Amino acid sequence: MKKETRKNKFFGFYFLITVIVIYVILFFLNPDEFNKSLLASWKIFKMVIILIAFVIFLSALINYFLNPMKIAKNLSKEAGFKGWLISAVGGIISHGPPYVWYPLIKNIQDKGMNQSFSAVFLYTRAVKIPLLPMMIVFFGWHFTIIFNLMIIISSIFIWKIMERI
Amino acid sequence: MKKETKRKNFLSTLFRAAKEFALNSPIFIGVILCIGLFNTFISTQTLQKIFTGNVFSDTILGSITGSIIAGNPINSYIIGKQLLSDGISLYAIIAFLICWVTVGIVQLPYEISVMGKKFAFTRNLLSFLFAILIAIIGSTILGVIS
Numbered sequence: 413m414k415k416e417t418r419k420n421k422f423f424g425f426y427f428l429i430t431v432i433v434i435y436v437i438l439f440f441l442n443p444d445e446f447n448k449s450l451l452a453s454w455k456i457f458k459m460v461i462i463l464i465a466f467v468i469f470l471s472a473l474i475n476y477f478l479n480p481m482k483i484a485k486n487l488s489k490e491a492g493f494k495g496w497l498i499s500a501v502g503g504i505i506s507h508g509p510p511y512v513w514y515p516l517i518k519n520i521q522d523k524g525m526n527q528s529f530s531a532v533f534l535y536t537r538a539v540k541i542p543l544l545p546m547m548i549v550f551f552g553w554h555f556t557i558i559f560n561l562m563i564i565i566s567s568i569f570i571w572k573i574m575e576r577i
Numbered sequence: 578m579k580k581e582t583k584r585k586n587f588l589s590t591l592f593r594a595a596k597e598f599a600l601n602s603p604i605f606i607g608v609i610l611c612i613g614l615f616n617t618f619i620s621t622q623t624l625q626k627i628f629t630g631n632v633f634s635d636t637i638l639g640s641i642t643g644s645i646i647a648g649n650p651i652n653s654y655i656i657g658k659q660l661l662s663d664g665i666s667l668y669a670i671i672a673f674l675i676c677w678v679t680v681g682i683v684q685l686p687y688e689i690s691v692m693g694k695k696f697a698f699t700r701n702l703l704s705f706l707f708a709i710l711i712a713i714i715g716s717t718i719l720g721v722i723s
Contacts, residue, residue: 423686423690424601424602424603424604425603427603427604427607427686428606428610430607431607431610431611434614435610435614438614445617448617449610449613449614449618450613452612452613452616452617453609453610453612453613454613456609456613457609464598467598468595468598469591471597472587472593475590475593476590509647510681511605511681511684511687514691515594515597515598515691519594521692530692530696531696531703534679534700535679535700535704535707537678537679538674538675543651543654546654550655550657550658551654551658551661554722554723555667555719558715558719559671559674559715562714562715563711566707566710569707570704570707574699574700574703577699
């Protein structure tokens with residue numbers, strides 16, 4: 413086992429223990445809030461579990477079928493605007509919480525994707541196509557157009573800055 | 578025979594992908610439990626009390642609260658609409674909506690463990706700063722248009 417992986421494993425274990433301790437304290441101090449928090453967590457878990465299975469399956473498909481050379485060509489630092497476009501579109505059309513996508517992004521990154529495109533993918537997730545009608549009703553046309561346009565434009569700056577880091 | 582080998586290879590790839598995910602599952606479960614806590618303790622009423630009416634501090638507060646709270650973006654739109662109706666500035670609302678999706682304080686431990694410390698910190702910091710920048714530019718443009 414790699415040193416870094418082992419370190420992550422222990423960090424994750426301690427993190428989980430800390431959160432469980434907080435829940436135990438909450439159980440004795442305020443059982444109602446404990447129940448509400450646990451129920452809220454359970455609802456989130458039920459929501460993401462199918463997505464996790466999908467992401468694991470997608471990861472396996474990428475590992476099995478996709479040629480690392482091809483990924484490196486389209487999403488490496490040298491890919492330029494094409495790489496930005498692929499990652500921005502990927503971010504916009506992706507669904508679910510961002511943390512579900514981390515393992516898949518890391519997997520593609522290990523195959524040659526530049527980290528700046530990972531950042532673009534995670535950033536452009538703020539553009540939510542299925543929620544556009546709701547945004548228009550709540551905040552208006554002007555707000556919706558400017559809000560989403562600004563996110564797409566600023567993702568270019570995120571790409572360029574992350575590329576230099 | 579060849580088909581059987583291919584199937585076995587794919588299954589072992591699938592198993593490897595699941596194992597990689599399982600390795601990070603303690604943090605993942607911890608993050609979900611944290612989000613449950615935040616959803617219970619930070620209500621729309623609490624958020625309304627946080628904002629003061631000052632454009633500058635409200636923009637920063639919008640970014641901070643959006644970064645801390647995690648959940649379905651639909652909720653951020655509902656809270657944002659409520660805050661707007663209560664007279665909170667557009668600067669704060671835009672910063673709040675962007676940070677809700679792009680910055681994740683609660684899920685930061687998980688992002689660090691999967692993506693690395695440098696990437697996670699830089700990405701979140703950049704997203705936070707750009708949310709403020711977009712809030713300022715976006716609100717100014719919207720002010721001019723209307």
